[in-house]
Amino acid sequence: MPHHATRVAALAALLGAVACDDAVAPPRTVAYPFDLSGTGLVFHWTPEHLPVRYWIAPDAGVVHDFVVRGVQVWDRQFLYGEFRGVVVDDSASADVRVRVTPGSPPEGVTTDDPPVVGACSGVTSNDYTDDNTLSGPFEVVIAWDIRYADADVINCLERVAAHEIGHTIGLFRHSPNELDLMNATPRVRVPSTPDRETAEVLYHTPSVLRPAVNPQ
Numbered sequence: 001m002p003h004h005a006t007r008v009a010a011l012a013a014l015l016g017a018v019a020c021d022d023a024v025a026p027p028r029t030v031a032y033p034f035d036l037s038g039t040g041l042v043f044h045w046t047p048e049h050l051p052v053r054y055w056i057a058p059d060a061g062v063v064h065d066f067v068v069r070g071v072q073v074w075d076r077q078f079l080y081g082e083f084r085g086v087v088v089d090d091s092a093s094a095d096v097r098v099r100v101t102p103g104s105p106p107e108g109v110t111t112d113d114p115p116v117v118g119a120c121s122g123v124t125s126n127d128y129t130d131d132n133t134l135s136g137p138f139e140v141v142i143a144w145d146i147r148y149a150d151a152d153v154i155n156c157l158e159r160v161a162a163h164e165i166g167h168t169i170g171l172f173r174h175s176p177n178e179l180d181l182m183n184a185t186p187r188v189r190v191p192s193t194p195d196r197e198t199a200e201v202l203y204h205t206p207s208v209l210r211p212a213v214n215p216q
Contacts, residue, residue, distance in 0.1 A: 030201040031194030032175040032182070036209070041132065043209035044083075044170035044202050045095075051084040052168070055094035061104035062154065063142055066161035074165055077196040082203040083169050095211065096138040096168045098161075106150035110158045114187050119148040120156035124167035134212045138168045159186040166195070170202050 035042050045052050054071060056064045071085040091097055105120075122142045127135045142160055144153045163186040174184040180192045191199070 029197050031177070031180070031198045033173045034171050034198060034202045034205075036172045041128070041208045042170070042202070042205055043134070043172070044205070044207045045211065046207060047082075049095070049211050050081075051086040052096060053088045053094045054085055054096045054098065054168075055088055055091040057097075057099045059104050060098065060100045060142075062107050063098070063100045063105060063157055063161055066158045067098050067165065069158075070162035070165035073162060073190045074169055074199070077191055077199050078203065079200075083199075085165075094137050096140060098140040098142065098164075101141060101143045102146070105144045105157055106153055108150050108154040110155050110189070111151070112189075113151075113155055115156040115159050116148060116152040117185055118145060119152040120144040120160050122160040122164040124164050128209055132208055133210045136212050140164045140168065159189055162186070162189065162191075166191070166199075169199065170207070171195075171199060 054067060056067050060067070068087055071087070075081075075084055077083075085096075088094055120143060122140065124138055124140045126138050129135055142157065142164065144157060148156075159181070163181055166182050171182050173182075175182040175194065175198075177183060177192075177194060178185070178187055180186075181188050181190065181195050182198075
């Protein structure tokens, strides 16, 4: 499955239950690089751009639910709401646009079985201008192969959808660990501990690239 990359919420209740002297910041270690390969450019969404708006093509079928789930599982990786996404109906106002080819994929229930390589693939793309501003929304294309069994396609699509959402939050690189969701051929359904820790480091690293300005 080849891939190409490319809230700020108060926890008053939790903090109120823990004395300030006892509060310990979570350890932050990076498991794999997240910059735009070959450039060193770093991107992540900043509070003024939240929530990130995702548009999903009407013919996406079951992938619609997989994208929604992918946004939610990445949202849950952040302790302080550094990332938050919503699904919108208007493609023109979206920060991320997701399309599926060839049209509506098969329906079905996902399982824990490992996905079959080749049953689907995903590409997330964008470009940036000379002043390090993204030139438009992220464009995500998720493809599936009609030659594979429906169950294999569905299992693959669930993992690839969540993987591509990882690219759209700024994890531009792939993990070398096959147990990470951001591995080039994702086998898992949700971000691993290294995925989460890498995302946390990313969102506490200054962002060099700026999002495109889209209408609200």
